[in-house]
Amino acid sequence: MADGSAIAAGRVPATAGQPRTGTLKRMARRRSTLAFLMALPLLAVIAGLVIYPFFYAIELSMLNKRMTRFVGIDNFTFLLGRETFQLVIFQSVLFAVTAVIAKALIGFVLAHVLHALPAKGQRKWRGMLLVPWVIPPAVSTLAWWWLFDPSYSAFNWMLAVFGAGPVPWLGDAGWARFAVILVNTWYGAPFFMIMYLAALKSVPDQLYEAAAIDGATGIQKLRYVTLPMMRNIISITVLFSLIVTFANFDIVRILTNGGPQDRTHLFGTYAFQVGIQSGDIPLGAAVSLFMFPLLAVFAVLILRGVNQRTKEGL
């Protein structure tokens, strides 16, 4: 930050000092100084609230609980040896992978279904299907929580009508995991739907006509026309959703708060419990930082996908 503005400040008198070096050059310089100044608030946000906290997190994660002593990587090794944390790693991966697959499949099917509708009715249906994604998850999860309530569950009432026994939605580890994945799928599927719908609309009709003339069946059209055309957007959406789902907080925090017996904790909720609620800031920072390598890999892959897409001009 500091030397950045020093460069900018250094530039202005330099251009003012030699007014006859050529107007074009001077204009270009003034332009780039102005450009830098206009981007300065953005730089301040990124540097002050993303890059600095990131390095601060690394520093924090290497201190002892009272933040008085440097302990190196002790927090990380301590976490890795702890059974609860091993569960957190497993659960985060399980949660992210299953939820993203479910969201992608539902989104893909719904996008196709919507695409098949006449244009007039499409908007109305799309609007209704977007509702889960529009309601803030912290708010809609309250409704799910109530639907899963141990004694008043409206789902269990419906199951009882069909003669099935009550399901311990949030009380049993397996069902609780299913419940958080279900709610996340419910919330995220509409996002996939609109992304895929936009991609479907951009596939030229001539390709399908050509395929139809060649006698392609519906499945062949899907396999050889739709999927190759959508490959890039599918991979970008899936990777993006993997990041967001992997780092989820709201749904698990409200629905189960990590329970029963820590069987639904994710990195985010566990870091919150350890760092904020139990007051062990360094350990909490270490939990969060464990997400970083995976997130970084996904981010680089997304960036590659986006750049490729820009190059192809799609």
Added chain:
Amino acid sequence: MSGASFATGGATASATYQKVGSIRAERRRVLIGAYIALAVFVVFFLLPPVYMLITSLKSSAEIADLSGNPWIVTRPTLQNYWELLTEGNYLLHFRNSIIVTACVVAITMVISILAAFSLSRMRFWGSGVLATGVFLTYLVPETLLFIPLFQIIGGIGMYNNLWAMVLIYPTLTVPFCTWIMIGYFSSIPKELDEAALIDGANHFQMLWKIFIPVALPGILAATIFAFTVSWAQFLYPMAFLVSSEQMVLTTGIVSDLIRGDTFVWGKIMAGALMAALPPLLVYAFLMDYYIAGLTAGATKG
């Protein structure tokens, strides 16, 4: 799940099409399958909000009564809404949410429009790297950095202060809004700025008189994004705000209406529904702009 069966249903329909040779019959079958799949998913997707509405219209006695059908309201009452709006801190939380969201949206739009203009039209040393950096920042989830931010907020004496939210929410909104705006600004033909420069406009006039009006759909999309993110944010207020007067809606509903083991479900659902209303209204009217911006932002850039 029945959607999957639709996909295969559609495939067999087009296989029979070759034999029967009737495009209209095939279309009709596909459409019927489509509507069945849609109906199933609409029920699944709308179940929680509808149940929210049902519960919010019940009295506490009716909610506690286990003998009846939970999906039916026998004696609808607006008492839950009335109590929320007249007593307790619900209105205060609503006001706090509005303040935070309005400030964050305004700050975000100023920062990202200026930055996007600079990054898409006027190059400077390192601007290419910065544009990539903006995209990568967008991918940083809030759960990664909330603990150091907790320390930083505490360090500058803003713990349990509503305005801390205004300070830190832009980390979640600015990167993507800048990214969308870079895309929109880049699509404006260069001839327009050249014409403006020849007419003697400076860069700010160019931005104000040409770029902002032309990119208005993009600005609208970015505004809706910033609104959605700030309105829905849950982790930061959860971690940084503790007293009820400072809380926003997302955390306030839970903290005020759940005391120990007593869950006032009727009021919780009424509060949740009213908290969901502003985004629902925004999307009902401006959905198309938002979707256009979002898909363009993610696919082009």
